[in-house]
Amino acid sequence: MEGTYTENGKSSRTRSTRQREQADLFNIPGFTVQTGPRMPRARRANLEGLKISNSHVLPPPPTRAIVRTKLKFLFKKQLQKSDVNSLRRMVLPKKEAETHLPVLESKEGIIIDMMDMDGTHEWCFKFRFWPNNSSRMYVLEYTGEFVSTHSLIAGDYVLIYRDDERETYVIEAVKAGDLEMREIFDGIDFSLPILDVMGMSIDYDPSFLDDSPLDYQGETMADFDGLGSGSSLVGDNDNFPADHNLG
DNA sequence: CTAGCATGCACCCAA
DNA sequence: TGGGTGCATGCTAGA
Numbered sequence A: 001m002e003g004t005y006t007e008n009g010k011s012s013r014t015r016s017t018r019q020r021e022q023a024d025l026f027n028i029p030g031f032t033v034q035t036g037p038r039m040p041r042a043r044r045a046n047l048e049g050l051k052i053s054n055s056h057v058l059p060p061p062p063t064r065a066i067v068r069t070k071l072k073f074l075f076k077k078q079l080q081k082s083d084v085n086s087l088r089r090m091v092l093p094k095k096e097a098e099t100h101l102p103v104l105e106s107k108e109g110i111i112i113d114m115m116d117m118d119g120t121h122e123w124c125f126k127f128r129f130w131p132n133n134s135s136r137m138y139v140l141e142y143t144g145e146f147v148s149t150h151s152l153i154a155g156d157y158v159l160i161y162r163d164d165e166r167e168t169y170v171i172e173a174v175k176a177g178d179l180e181m182r183e184i185f186d187g188i189d190f191s192l193p194i195l196d197v198m199g200m201s202i203d204y205d206p207s208f209l210d211d212s213p214l215d216y217q218g219e220t221m222a223d224f225d226g227l228g229s230g231s232s233l234v235g236d237n238d239n240f241p242a243d244h245n246l247g
Numbered sequence B: 001c002t003a004g005c006a007t008g009c010a011c012c013c014a015a
Numbered sequence C: 001t002g003g004g005t006g007c008a009t010g011c012t013a014g015a
Helices: A015-026 A094-100 A144-149 A178-186 A194-198
Strands: A072-078 A089-092 A110-116 A122-132 A135-141 A157-163 A168-174
Touching: A072 A094, A089 A094, A094 A135, A094 A157, A122 A144, A144 A168
Parallel strands: A110 A168
Antiparallel strands: A072 A157, A089 A135, A110 A122, A122 A135, A157 A168
């Protein structure tokens, strides 16, 4: 039983100070500073109302292609062990999450649909944050099947794009060794700040990918039923920062 | 000194 | 009782 906080001595702020700041920042009702065993946690939020399927991935649509679709590269994330383990969640870089993903008003977060660049999946993730010290920690939940589908391991990458025409996000799994090849073939430096990359207005044609099991037949994402207005990008465009509307 | 983030782990709940 | 969830803890980089 973890009953006391063990300061590592690197910070002059005590845990209680940090927790008080955290409580103030997020206006947590009934919060009192922990000085002993952890407080009992609130009852777990009921997710039933969110109508998330068990697998959190929508049924595989017919094979479709993402060809010459205008995609804006938003950011990439190198996966850590904790991103690919059984917890089925990914920690997102704070700056990128706040800049490029919908603004979260509550820690409960939102459901966000992402098209898979492989053209055969549409993923239903939960984008939320955890209060963390006096800041936030952004996570993408229900990523387990995405990770297993693409056999992702620590060191691999996920790339997040924005499709402004369809007003949806696109997620791509990239193996660690493949990112360099992507930069070479696409001429994109994924390490660049986002505005530098966005200025290129990526015309993305993934058909060169050898590891794609798909048959790109010149269709567009618009050909796929279910990705139109019904796509449940919770927290609609009003929530997007202005720079999402470039182009 | 602070913020960001990877990860540990207490706690909750369904089986 | 085991797995999942939510938050705490500790490490690291940068201001």
